[in-house]
Amino acid sequence: MRIILMAAQLLFTMLVFNLGACAPTDNNTINNEQKILSRYAPVSVSMELKQVSEHVYYVEGAAGIATDNEGFISNAGVIVTGDGVVIFDTLGTPSLAAQLVREIRKLSDQPIRRVILSHYHADHVYGLQVFEELGATISAPEGAYAYLNSPQAKERLEERRFSLEPWVNENTRLVEPDEIISASRTFKMGDVTFTINYQGKAHSDGDLAMLVEPDKALFSGDVIFEGRTPFVGNADTRHWLEVMQKLETEGLNVLIPGHGPASKKPARTIALTRKYLAYLREKMGEAVEEFEPFDEAYANTDWSAFENLPAFAEANRINAYQVYLSMEAELLNQ
Numbered sequence: 461m462r463i464i465l466m467a468a469q470l471l472f473t474m475l476v477f478n479l480g481a482c483a484p485t486d487n488n489t490i491n492n493e494q495k496i497l498s499r500y501a502p503v504s505v506s507m508e509l510k511q512v513s514e515h516v517y518y519v520e521g522a523a524g525i526a527t528d529n530e531g532f533i534s535n536a537g538v539i540v541t542g543d544g545v546v547i548f549d550t551l552g553t554p555s556l557a558a559q560l561v562r563e564i565r566k567l568s569d570q571p572i573r574r575v576i577l578s579h580y581h582a583d584h585v586y587g588l589q590v591f592e593e594l595g596a597t598i599s600a601p602e603g604a605y606a607y608l609n610s611p612q613a614k615e616r617l618e619e620r621r622f623s624l625e626p627w628v629n630e631n632t633r634l635v636e637p638d639e640i641i642s643a644s645r646t647f648k649m650g651d652v653t654f655t656i657n658y659q660g661k662a663h664s665d666g667d668l669a670m671l672v673e674p675d676k677a678l679f680s681g682d683v684i685f686e687g688r689t690p691f692v693g694n695a696d697t698r699h700w701l702e703v704m705q706k707l708e709t710e711g712l713n714v715l716i717p718g719h720g721p722a723s724k725k726p727a728r729t730i731a732l733t734r735k736y737l738a739y740l741r742e743k744m745g746e747a748v749e750e751f752e753p754f755d756e757a758y759a760n761t762d763w764s765a766f767e768n769l770p771a772f773a774e775a776n777r778i779n780a781y782q783v784y785l786s787m788e789a790e791l792l793n794q
Contacts, residue, residue, distance in 0.1 A: 489571070490569075493561070493594060496558075496590065496593045496594060497558040497561060497562065497590070499558075499631075500554045500555045500557075500558040500590070500627075501555050501626040501627055501629075502555065502559075503530050503532070503553075503555050503556060503559050503627060504530065505522075505529055505530045505532045505556075507519050507532065507556070507559050507560065507563055508563070509538060509563045509564070509566070509567065510722070512675075512677060512713075512714045512716065512722050513672070513675035513676075513677050513713060513714060514674070514675055515539050515540055515541060515652055515672060515674070515675050515677075516537065516538075516539055516672050516675050516677040516714070516716075517537070517538040517539075517540070517567070518535055518536065518537045518538065518548075518679075518716050518722060519535065519536050519538075519551075519560060519563065520535050520720070520721055520722075521533040521534045521535055521551070521552075521583075521719065523687055523688040523719070523720065523770035523771065524688070524770055524771060525771050525774045525775070526552065526582065526583050526620075527620075527623045527624055530553070530555075530556070530624070530627055531551070531552035531553040531556060531583070531586075531620075531624045531627055531628070532551065532552065532553075532556050533552065533583060533719065534549065534551060534552055534583040534584055534718055534719055535549065535716060535717065535718055535719060535720070536548065536549045536550060536551050536560055536584075536587075537549065537670075537679045537716055538560070538564055538567075539652065539654075539672055540567060540568045540570060541570075541649040541650030541651065541652040542650030542651045542652075543570070543573075543649050543650035544570050544571050544572065544573035544574070544649055544650065545564060545568060545570050545571065545572045545573065546573065546574045546575075546576065546649060546652075546654065547560075547572060547574070547575045547576070547591060547596065548575075548576050548577075548578065548670055548679045548716075549576075549577060549578050549584045549585075549679075549681065549718070550575060550577070550584065550585060550586070550587030550588045550590070550591060551583070551584070551586070551587040552582060552583040552584070552586050552587070552624070553586050553587065553620075553624055553627035553628050553632070554586060554587055554589055554590050554627070554628070554631075554632055555626075555627035556587055556627065557586075557587025557588070557589075557590035557591065558587075558590050560587070561590065561594070571594075571595070572591060572594050572595075572596050573596060573597065573649065574596055574597050574598075574599065574649070575588065575591045575596045575597070575598045575599065576599050576654075576656060576668065576670050576679075577598065577599065577600040577601070577604070577637065577668065578601075578667060578668050578669070578670075578679065578680075578681025578682060578683075578718060579600075579601060579603075579604075579663060579664040579665075579666060579667045579668065579681055579682060580600060580603070580604045580607035580608065580613075580664065580665070580666070581607070581664055581682065581691075581693070582613075582616050582617070582620060584681075584682070584718070585634075585635070586617075586620070586628060586632060588635035589632070589633055589635050592635050597638050597639065598635065598636075598637045598638045598639070599637060599638065599639040599640075599641055599656070600637035600639070600640060600641065600666070600668075601640070601641055601642075601658060601659070601666030601667055601668045602640050602641065602642035602658070602666045603661060603664065603665030603666020603667075604636075604637055604640065604665070604666060605636075605640075606665040606666070607664070607665055608634055608636060613634060614634075617632065617633075617634060620632075641656055641658055641668060642658060643658055644656060644657045644658050646673075651674075652672060652673070652674060652675075653673040653674065654670060654671065654672060654673065655670070655671040655673060656668055656669075656670050657669045657670070657671065659683060659703045660699060660703070661695075661696045661699060662683055662695060662696060662699050662700040662703045663681070663682040663683050663690075663691075663692075663693070663695045663700055664682070664693065664694070664695065665694070667681055667682070667683055667703070668681060669681055669683060669707070675713060675714075676711060676712050676713040676714070677712070677713060677714045677715075677716065678707075678712050678714070678715045678716070678726070679716045680707070680715060680716065680717050680718065681717075681718045682717075682718035682719065683700065683703055683704060683707070683718070683733075684704070684707075684715070684717040684718065684729060684730055684733050685717060685718065685719045685720060685732065685733050686717045686719060686720025686721060686723060686729050686732065686733075687719070687720035687721065687732075687769075687770065688719055688720060688769055688770040688771050689736070689766060689769045689770065689771040689772045689774075689775045689776055689779070690733050690736055690737070690775075690779070691771075691775055691779070692737075692740070692775075692778070692779040692782050692783060693782065694782065695782075696786070697737050697740065697741055697783055697786065698741070698790070700737060701734065701737050701738060701741070704730055704733065704734050704737075705734075707730065712726050714726075715729050715730075717729060735765075736766055739765070739766075740779060740780060740783045741783060741787065743757065743761045743780075744757065744780055744783045744784040744787050745787045747784065748784060748787045748788050748791055749791070754780075754781055754784045757780075757784065758777060758780055758781075761780070763776060
């Protein structure tokens with residue numbers, strides 16, 4: 461009988477040990493995470509994780525310019541697998557990223573293992589340092605260092621330390637990726653397979669989209685905007701249009717753009733961005749070919765199809781000028 465009791469006690473001890481080893485978090489990990497999150501100023505904006513499929517959630521920023529809504533104007537994705545959490549984009553301030561982690565903890569205590577960045581623009585990457593501190597591996601598209609090493613990146617950060625203070629402040633920093641992705645690939649975490657599609661230089665110096673295969677859910681990043689005027693920046697708009705035309709939407713259950721609501725009708729979601737870019741290239745291209753000065757070309761263009769979109773007043777003239785300059789360059793390189 462004593463031998464049986466000793467064996468049972470040993471079995472119980474082994475079971476408790478193994479359960480602890482398999483647990484996604486322990487008290488030390490939880491305390492460390494809470495300590496990290498407490499470093500960041502709280503936000504007052506509402507943030508809700510919306511579930512769109514079995515594994516996939518996202519938070520949706522408000523339509524507007526980068527400093528609206530305490531910087532919460534872009535989307536971030538959360539994919540909960542059986543072996544950890546994957547994040548797609550990290551929002552526009554560390555404080556927003558910290559709030560995102562708190563929202564995730566309402567769903568899962570699994571560790572946050574990977575961050576996939578669609579591209580390096582401030583409204584998608586300023587939350588990176590939170591996930592770096594939590595130990596996540598960060599993957600970004602080739603072209604990331606063109607942004608990181610640019611004077612514009614440093615100037616933008618200085619400006620946001622003023623316009624988005626205290627959520628962006630002197631402790632906010634640009635974070636380099638652990639891994640650069642220059643070709644499409646797949647990876648698996650738990651029971652979920654992911655395909656990362658490298659898009660090349662489209663909306664930015666390098667863009668990624670990510671397909672969550674079992675859910676047939678596509679995160680497009682800023683290759684696609686929904687419900688607001690796209691931001692062109694230094695984009696190669698010709699390639700951007702080609703990417704959208706090639707982007708696989710057949711059989712998708714849901715598409716989550718970089719801005720705006722998720723869509724169960726991906727083709728319709730793509731249409732606004734594609735129509736806007738095509739119109740910019742058509743009108744600015746005609747002006748370049750006719751050697752019409754930009755100010756005259758802009759004034760003579762009918763913008764009524766887009767003028768009621770959020771961020772039109774702030775973004776459209778800058779977008780048109782960038783496209784005008786890029787099409788001048790295209791003409792010279794013919």
